[in-house]
Amino acid sequence: MKKEKTEVNVLDELNKGACMGQDAIHFILDKVEDDNLKEELLKQYSAYKEISNQIHELYPEYSHDEPHETNAMNKAMTWYGIEMKTMMDDSTSKIAELLLQGTNMGIIEGRKLLNHKETDKEIHKLVQQYVNVQEKAVEKLKEFL
Numbered sequence: 001m002k003k004e005k006t007e008v009n010v011l012d013e014l015n016k017g018a019c020m021g022q023d024a025i026h027f028i029l030d031k032v033e034d035d036n037l038k039e040e041l042l043k044q045y046s047a048y049k050e051i052s053n054q055i056h057e058l059y060p061e062y063s064h065d066e067p068h069e070t071n072a073m074n075k076a077m078t079w080y081g082i083e084m085k086t087m088m089d090d091s092t093s094k095i096a097e098l099l100l101q102g103t104n105m106g107i108i109e110g111r112k113l114l115n116h117k118e119t120d121k122e123i124h125k126l127v128q129q130y131v132n133v134q135e136k137a138v139e140k141l142k143e144f145l
Contacts, residue, residue, distance in 0.1 A: 004062050010117050012068040014130055015055045017106045019069045020078065021048040021134075024102050027079045034092040037144050040137075041099075047133040054126055096144035103141065107134045 025045045032038045052067075059067045070078070085098055110131035113119075119127070 006117055007062045007119055007123055008059075008065075010113050010119050010123055010127065011055050011059055011062065013109065013113060014127060015052055015067040016070055017109055017130065018048040018052040018055070020074070020102070021045075021106060022052070023070060023075050023078050024082065024099065027082045028086070028095055028099065031082075031086055031090045032092070032095055034144065037092055037096065040140050040144075044133070044137050044140075047137075051126065051130050051133065054129075058122065058126070093145050096141045100138060100141045100145075103134050103137050107131060107138070110134065 022045055025041050025048075029038065029041060032041065055067050059065075082098065086094060110127055113127045114124070114131065
């Protein structure tokens with residue numbers, strides 16, 4: 001039972017991270033004027049969505065519940081933070097900087113899951129995929145600073 005609890009916990013954390021990435025991109029996309037950045041963000045959004053879809057497919061093997069997502073308060077805080085931080089400067093560079101900060105937090109959380117949680121092979125692979133997506137995103141976002 002303890003192992004299943006770990007699996008559910010990891011899937012929940014992963015899904016919250018993927019949802020947070022989607023939310024941030026969704027909230028900031030209308031501020032993006034650079035077509036190349038917009039295209040990159042749409043790719044990242046799709047990658048987060050794909051991870052979330054995979055979590056929803058795996059989840060029933062470990063729990064009868066639904067995977068945890070970001071709650072309304074977290075969504076509101078994300079939106080508010082983006083609004084406040086882009087009020088005076090909504091340049092491409094500033095937007096890339098904000099997204100880099102969030103993505104780095106996601107990498108840290110993903111790495112912690114990889115390093116400190118022993119999970120089934122399939123879940124481990126999904127966490128690795130999540131970290132890889134974010135590490136790739138960091139490299140792309142740096143180009144827009």
